[in-house]
């Protein structure tokens with residue numbers, strides 16, 4: 424069945440999705456299926472949106488096993504093909520334009536959202552403000568070809584709003600946009616309007632209590648997402664949003680609100696991290712030494728140009744990535760090496776004391 428493009432456009436159907444659809448449809452033996460977008464996932468319960476309405480669906484076991492063997496998971500924003508029998512069955516998934524994923528505590532890849540055009544990185548101008556954490560979110564986006572925009576919320580109630588905004592501006596590469604706003608008011612909708620083109624899919628990311636659901640409600644002009652009061656002592660939220668969900672904005676963009684992430688362990692390769700820190704990589708080309716670590720080497724072109732926090736983020740993410748990319752054997756070897764080093768250091772100390 425050919426999809427009703429007009430209807431699907433309302434939920435972000437674009438050229439990429441159309442191409443992916445043709446590719447899957449032209450596979451020999453493929454039976455006619457219907458197209459929809461995953462709008463919500465709660466454990467193993469999926470909601471599908473076809474541009475006009477939503478319905479619950481189940482994952483066909485064959486697809487579940489195929490995804491497992493590729494270590495993939497479905498995410499809100501994925502385009503899928505489903506069959507309609509007693510209820511909807513998800514039969515296939517269209518290759519995504521991009522996916523934002525993280526590693527869970529067991530080190531497995533977990534997709535957060537898929538097919539995203541713009542990520543609003545929502546950070547409160549209260550105790551939530553943290554530039555090192557921001558670097559993680561930026562890397563998550565840039566390494567996956569998603570445009571980030573920093574949205575500093577609670578501008579109305581932070582006495583240091585202007586100061587923190589200047590800090591963020593100095594920290595961020597120049598091409599990354601930044602806005603400070605009160606997420607509850609109409610002014611927030613106006614400030615974000617130029618960023619929300621019709622047919623675009625926008626995701627809101629940030630810690631719990633940062634104001635993502637508040638902003639979602641403002642943008643869709645309705646109270647759909649529950650918002651929760653933040654604890655006064657540390658500005659932490661209470662994890663009010665429990666699942667990712669897709670909403671339609673009156674101007675034609677669609678918005679995915681996400682629950683606050685406690686930690687984001689990145690799932691990027693080294694090239695992705697370098698892309699996210701292109702400002703450092705470009706400056707590093709001007710350092711006197713090719714292997715400059717930008718610490719205390721003479722003739723370093725990075726120190727002084729790039730904030731030390733950003734440099735620390737860069738080194739930390741590269742270290743994490745190199746640990747993650749090791750095979751179990753390499754990890755064992757590394758551990759054994761450290762054991763020898765620390766044993767010899769202990770022995771040295773002992774002989775010193777003796």
Ligand SMILES: Nc1nc2c(ncn2[C@@H]2O[C@H](COP(=O)(O)OP(=O)(O)OP(=O)(O)O)[C@@H](O)[C@H]2O)c(=O)[nH]1
Pocket residue numbers: 576577578579580604605606607629630631632633634635636637638649650651652653660661662663664665681682683684
């Ligand atoms: N004054 C002010 N309060 C805000 C603003 N944005 C959010 N809040 C308040 O902050 C609290 C938390 O906001 P939420 O929108 O629930 O935060 P969230 O990021 O969705 O949190 P989770 O759903 O837990 O991930 C609520 O009490 C909001 O009213 C803002 O710009 N100004």
Ligand SMILES: [Zn+2]
Pocket residue numbers: 707710711715716717718720722723724725726
């Ligand atoms: Zn250097």
